[in-house]
Amino acid sequence: MDLKFLARLRFQLCLFKNLFPLKANTQEPMSALEVRSLSKRFAEVVAVKDLSFKVGQKEFFGLLGPNGAGKTTTIRMITGVLRPDSGSVFVEGIDLSKNFLEAKSRMGVIPEMGTVYPDLSARENIELVGRFYGLSKATRQQRAEKLLVDLGLKDRADDYIRKFSKGMRQRVSIACAMVHEPPILLLDEPTEGLDVMSRRLIVEKVKEMNNSGSTVILTTHNIEEANRLCQRVCIINKGAIVAIDSPERLRRTTEKIQVVEVSFDRKVEPDWFISESITRAEMCNERWRFYTEDPDRAIEHIMKVKEGRGLKVLALSTSGPTLEDVFVKLCEVP
């Protein structure tokens, strides 16, 4: 066989491979979590209505929504605590309804009301959870020790949980969810009602888990937190998805709405400013936020009111919409 023949053969093989690939090139990478048409009803109340979304591997994903939007019900169905009326959940491709235990083995969960055993010590709680996931004794002990150090609980490791503050309990709860180093971490309002130090420790640890390859799904009321941490957010209202995208893109959807922020020397009434150019006015940290599509006309109007009422402007600035503005607009929160 001469070299020309071999070269031609190689070319033809390459051509064949390209024309008839063994695997489709368009195959999507497996999602860490996939929710398909999930629905749940409690008596006459529809808690979740035909919810579908996918969360990619290593993604930091946020579920946002007002109280009663269906976030916790969704998390409960994803974690197998609550059975959905219809729909399915796939955890790393595993159908939760068919391989219940294997699917749950891949998740670490901090439920909304999820506490730890008050009659066990912090270390015992963490090691107990390690047992559920089949960790060996040496691994359990080693990981519990590291988590106790990382979450600032080393000195209280052998104290009973019933003697702990809320923040310390929540840190133990986080450690329990992380001890088996799950590929997917689901956190339902993990920093709700905590002091700054506990919140920071928890956020840092969750970010560390995400950086080391875990997918994180977070439900929160704290829009600032979601904005800072999440690569994508899903806004839920009345059990259905109203928007799902990155915080930046969501902000762009409402970009035509601008905000003029003004501080006055004395108390003012919002009704003085509502006009054709200013659609809404609200007080935020001692400053008035005026929502407008035309900042130029809005400022002109504010100045007219200022002159007419004898007010003094202490500060004035304009800004684009925040994620909170998007949230308010989409959820129609009054």
Added chain:
Amino acid sequence: MNWRIYLRGVSVIARKDMRIYYRKAPVFIFGLILPTFLFFAFFVGRELDINKYFPGFLAMSLFFTSSSVGPLIVPWEKQQGTFERLLSYPVSISIIVLGDTLAGALFGLLISAIVGLVGILLIPISVTSIAFIFVAFVLGNLCFSALGVFLSSPGGRTPANIMMLAALVRFPLIFVSGIFIPLSDMTGPGRYVTYCSPLTYLVDLLNQSMNQAHVFSWWADLLVMTAFMTVFVVSAIAVLKRKSLKGL
């Protein structure tokens, strides 16, 4: 079904229950103090044939101890908020029910073994079959522990309420199971009532293994106790699953 994860879950739940709930006051009161007082109330100071009544007393102490842990666990965990967390681990409701049943049964086994051993050593009882006693202990403890878990399954989050409900069910059973009036002495329709109690069959089996008068054959006692145990376990799972559909 992954049996490795399943069995591991049952074992971890049972170990957790043993570590947390064996030392709880209601278990101590309903499982140890109450049967001791009942023994003193009914047997001490009376001229009773202790050989005749010992199998019944042994069955009663086994019944109280093994059924004292189960009613406490689920309501206690629901009240603390740990039940929901437990369900988010790789465990199912059937794993929880079996783990709780095992924990209650081991508690009952430990206490009734001590009572049985002390009785056999102190009272000149003739034992016809150690194997029967062993099987009766194992099956009886599993059966009544499952009854305890079943009693807690439809209830709410208040352990005291469930313990009261459990007492309401358990007390009548000791009076209709041949403990104070031997089954062989019973006549009339009262006898048919005793057939409805799972405790009757344990008393009968222990009577048989301690050379006392009995009514049923050993295999019938074992069969009925197994049937009762299965009904309790399956019902507890079904009720808890139904409640989980409604959001715990």
